[in-house]
Ligand SMILES: Cc1cc2nc3c(=O)[nH]c(=O)nc-3n(C[C@H](O)[C@H](O)[C@H](O)COP(=O)(O)OP(=O)(O)OC[C@H]3O[C@@H](n4cnc5c(N)ncnc54)[C@H](O)[C@@H]3O)c2cc1C
Ligand SMILES: Cc1cc2nc3c(=O)[nH]c(=O)nc-3n(C[C@H](O)[C@H](O)[C@H](O)COP(=O)(O)O)c2cc1C
């Protein structure tokens with residue numbers, strides 16, 4: 338059930354330069370599944386889609402971790418505890434949990450990292466094996482939630498484009514290693530589209546590969562057909578899928594990357 | 596206060612606020628958030644005889660006070676619409692207006708004939724902004740003769756109340772309005788979006804997948820009012836006005852410029868319940884400007900109707 342809500346900010350932190358995490362008090366949003374998102378009124382004509390970085394059902398709280406990239410996110414990042422936000426949600430479909438007997442790995446880049454953290458929080462790490470988390474960023478300062486993943490018991494691997502922390506380069510190399518040693522492993526990925534395209538390529542032939550996508554949106558609820566990406570519909574025919582309602586999480590075999 | 600609007604061929608809107616085509620999906624999408632039965636009507640996204648794929652993404656881009664879109668009329672075709680979407684809308688108690696599109700005159704007629712057989716369609720809205728593939732892609736709405744032919748074909752295909760939706764991207768929309776009136780249109784709806792462009796500086800190319808897009812939202816309201824005002828003086832048939840409406844006060848402006856009802860589009864994305872709020876506020880807003888019904892406000896600012904206080908004094 339989608340709600341139109343006015344929800345208070347109850348806590349605000351700055352986990353990395355140019356990034357702000359806002360905690361919201363809302364029983365309705367706290368029913369979300371990891372990977373779902375909310376659409377927030379800022380300034381301008383459209384709401385801004387932001388995923389949940391934390392979903393705390395017991396305390397009726399969620400958090401959003403956002404990177405300031407333009408006017409809307411700048412406005413949001415400037416809001417203080419006590420401010421009421423106009424939020425529509427929860428939206429989209431969310432991740433399916435890993436199969437009990439299978440190993441799983443999470444691959445995150447930039448603001449794709451927060452929804453993966455919500456997933457590990459929800460599912461725990463007492464699964465077939467401890468999950469591996471591969472995090473990529475341009476620079477070490479922009480890495481998000483590293484300590485938090487470690488605290489939950491994940492094996493964390495880091496890559497930076499400039500080599501300031503972890504392996505230099507993209508998430509591809511550590512992902513290849515993990516895939517080699519886990520032939521039946523499942524992958525959950527969220528981040529920039531080129532990163533998702535390479536995850537899809539490297540995991541070709543496997544099942545249980547889930548990718549969370551971003552696209553510019555109009556309505557956020559499936560009405561305007563703005564947020565599409567190429568893929569295969571239920572009929573199996575190539576066409577356009579809506580990120581807001583068919584996604585944002587897709588099985589890799591549903592998607593067509595150029 | 597009486598908010599209902601009587602339109603040709605027995606079309607009755609319970610109030611003058613209608614969801615604009617392309618911003619309210621094919622019907623069910625907003626059902627969790629909006630009490631659809633409270634709206635005067637819903638104009639669904641354009642429906643063609645066969646499915647259309649639409650344009651490559653990105654399909655929307657924000658601009659100052661507006662929104663550019665290049666959806667490209669993606670839809671799953673009239674059969675899927677009748678099977679999956681229409682049954683839902685028919686039971687909501689709102690007027691169901693089906694926006695129709697085609698690449699040829701025959702396609703428009705075909706979709707009109709198909710919908711005429713289907714119970715629950717209150718009216719057709721003929722979107723003549725589509726490229727005419729037989730005539731090299733020029734939009735039907737840009738030429739009075741082409742607009743005439745499409746309107747005539749739809750009239751032949753169906754007895755449903757029919758409005759033709761005007762493009763503002765022509766020197767004189769009123770000339771097109773006259774042509775479609777003489778071809779048998781019962782109403783005019785105006786305006787569709789204005790052609791525009793945005794640049795993605797990072798990728799160094801036009802921002803939208805379709806290169807150009809249609810501009811909507813508050814930025815286009817003055818243009819929409821101008822078109823409604825001009826068309827109202829040139830044709831006798833009623834006008835459904837739209838373009839940038841976000842408040843009940845905007846609605847009164849459109850009524851005074853000559854519209855009998857309005858459509859509300861882009862603002863719904865940010866505020867899904869805004870149309871219902873406008874319906875609730877409209878009586879007070881009308882009273883504030885001295886009108887005791889919707890009908891009284893229609894055309895109040897037109898030269899033929901003015902003759903008010905200031906004219907009497909001068
Ligand atoms: C499902 C989903 C989940 C997201 N989760 C997060 C998150 O958890 N944290 C976070 O920081 N960001 C997230 N984003 C990206 C976020 O929506 C954009 O960064 C934000 O909309 C930018 O708005 P702006 O006004 O600051 O930037 P501007 O560039 O000024 O925005 C202009 C327009 O483009 C749109 N836009 C710009 N970038 C994006 C983008 N990457 N994706 C979609 N629309 C965009 C804006 O919504 C707005 O309509 C998510 C996007 C999607 C689609
Ligand atoms: C995303 C989007 C899709 C649209 N699709 C259609 C369409 O399929 N058919 C049509 O006649 N008009 C379409 N329109 C135009 C609107 O119906 C309306 O004419 C225009 O947006 C101006 O009103 P507004 O400023 O209130 O949005 C679309 C507009 C938007 C923003």
Ligand code: FES
Pocket residue numbers: 553554555556557558559560561562563564565579580581582
């Ligand atoms: S944003 Fe409107 S359909 Fe997805």
